[in-house]
Amino acid sequence: xxxxxxxxxxxxxxxxxxxxxxxxxxxxxxxxxxxxxxxxxxxxxxxxxxxxxxxxxxxxxxxxxxxxxxxxxxxxxxxxxxxxxxxxxxxxxxxxxxxxxxxxxxxxxxxxxxxxxxxxxxxxxxxxxxxxxxxxxxxxxx
Numbered sequence: 771x772x773x774x775x776x777x778x779x780x781x782x783x784x785x786x787x788x789x790x791x792x793x794x795x796x797x798x799x800x801x802x803x804x805x806x807x808x809x810x811x812x813x814x815x816x817x818x819x820x821x822x823x824x825x826x827x828x829x830x831x832x833x834x835x836x837x838x839x840x841x842x843x844x845x846x847x848x849x850x851x852x853x854x855x856x857x858x859x860x861x862x863x864x865x866x867x868x869x870x871x872x873x874x875x876x877x878x879x880x881x882x883x884x885x886x887x888x889x890x891x892x893x894x895x896x897x898x899x900x901x902x903x904x905x906x907x908x909x910x911x912x
Contacts, residue, residue, distance in 0.1 A: 784904035786822070788836065789859045790882035814864035814879030815848035818907070822856070823849040826909055833910035836860070836880070838903055840887040843880040844910055858907065860885075 816834050818826075828834060832847045836858075845860060853859055865881020890899050 781904070784838065784906050785856070786905050786907055787857050788838070788885065788903040788905045789857065789901045790862075790886055790903050811848070811861070812878065813846055814861045816845040816880075816907075817848045817850050817853050817859040819853050819855045819857070820849055820851060822858070822907075823847060826907060828909050835908040835910050836885060837906045837908065838885040838887065841884045843885060845880050858905070 816836060818828070818834070823829065826834070828847045828849075830847060830849050833844050834847050836843050836845060843865075860880050860882050862882060864879025865877060865884065866879075867875045867877050870876050885905065886899075886903055890903070892899065
């Protein structure tokens with residue numbers, strides 16, 4: 771196992787490591803619920819270190835595009851010292867569709883599986899490396 775490489779090496783194209791599927795206070799179980807049930811973080815923020823946020827020119831609440839080799843998504847930024855520079859996190863259980871008060875369907879948050887590539891996986895179990903997804907981050911212009 772010492773010779774096993776993580777999912778993709780660092781590159782200029784994908785310099786950040788995304789831990790996809792972080793457990794948070796509102797995602798502690800597998801029950802899928804309407805986003806109104808969540809008391810905070812209704813759209814599943816991307817947690818990012820203060821140093822990385824400064825380098826990207828984003829602050830709390832700014833929208834960030836997350837790009838992996840499989841897909842891309844957008845999420846609001848949550849600047850926090852709970853993640854190390856070079857690492858970002860998204861919660862699991864998001865990316866679900868619910869009707870709003872007008873009956874129109876809206877997708878809340880990022881479905882992290884849309885960013886996870888099946889080719890980046892454990893050689894034995896074939897489970898994708900959800901906790902080591904190489905991504906690029908781009909601020910979304912208003």
